[in-house]
Amino acid sequence: MGSLSGALVLLASAVSFMSLGQDQLFAPAVQGELLENGSYLVDFDGASRIPHWVAYELTAEEGQGAVGRSDNFSVDERVATSAPSKWPGSGFDRGHMKPAADSRGSAAEMQSSFLMTNMAPQTPALNRGEWKGAEELVRAWSAQYGRVYVVMGPGQASRGTIAGGVRVPTHFWKAVLRYGADTSAVAFVFPNSDEVPGEVGSYRVTVDSLESFSGLNVFAALPDHVESRVESEWGRWDLQRKRPSSAAKSEASSESSVRCTGWSKSKGSRCSNRTKHLSGRCHHHRD
Numbered sequence: 001m002g003s004l005s006g007a008l009v010l011l012a013s014a015v016s017f018m019s020l021g022q023d024q025l026f027a028p029a030v031q032g033e034l035l036e037n038g039s040y041l042v043d044f045d046g047a048s049r050i051p052h053w054v055a056y057e058l059t060a061e062e063g064q065g066a067v068g069r070s071d072n073f074s075v076d077e078r079v080a081t082s083a084p085s086k087w088p089g090s091g092f093d094r095g096h097m098k099p100a101a102d103s104r105g106s107a108a109e110m111q112s113s114f115l116m117t118n119m120a121p122q123t124p125a126l127n128r129g130e131w132k133g134a135e136e137l138v139r140a141w142s143a144q145y146g147r148v149y150v151v152m153g154p155g156q157a158s159r160g161t162i163a164g165g166v167r168v169p170t171h172f173w174k175a176v177l178r179y180g181a182d183t184s185a186v187a188f189v190f191p192n193s194d195e196v197p198g199e200v201g202s203y204r205v206t207v208d209s210l211e212s213f214s215g216l217n218v219f220a221a222l223p224d225h226v227e228s229r230v231e232s233e234w235g236r237w238d239l240q241r242k243r244p245s246s247a248a249k250s251e252a253s254s255e256s257s258v259r260c261t262g263w264s265k266s267k268g269s270r271c272s273n274r275t276k277h278l279s280g281r282c283h284h285h286r287d
Helices: 002-019 107-114 129-145 205-213 224-230 246-255
Strands: 034-038 041-045 050-061 093-095 119-122 147-154 158-162 166-169 172-176 184-191
Touching: 041 166, 050 119, 050 129, 129 147, 129 172, 129 184, 172 205, 184 205, 184 246
Parallel strands: none
Antiparallel strands: 034 041, 041 050, 050 147, 093 119, 147 172, 158 166, 172 184
């Protein structure tokens, strides 16, 4: 009888594991309010007005969708403390956790990626530099392995607040898992600073180190013996970014032009120049 009850427990665990949605399969434990979107999950922290974490599965097909970027940043009406859709004069980008470029499967999926519950304040240097580089690598890995599981979020320490109490983290982290015959994980911790030098690989850490940093059990659903191995080792991952063609560079450069965050003393208002510099400032205000 004991062996039968044990088998039933194992069967129930397996059924429960298999019944989870793919985006939820390797998500950490929920600490705040869980928001279920069509293609990703958000654990939203109402006190800080940014996510605890965001998790999603990215397949090869999803990483190569055709829907264009919407740029329609929207307050999430499901939560009372959603950040405002604009942060004028803050000097910070509205940094996507789940990228718009990973949300090209449908117009609805694209629009959901612009909900403010999917955003956190990032410096232009991070958001347009190595954070974007990590996003590009994730899409390349989804194409290479068929699917990957992605979890990311802010560090626990803060630089302060903007826009009525939106917390500005000192760091952001990202972890990626491929699951199957060659199960492996890779993780990164990036500084949310005005300069983020080097390449994406410069910020690589083990998942164990990331968990100590974030206070989360990132891939808790993995079998214990697999979790212990993949979270402590340096797995085999190609960290070389595929540089875009000249035409793609030109298009990306045009899209990344933003209004300077500097202040015009003569006019008593924000500078009206546009810039593509990672600092977010034009040449008049870069000092």
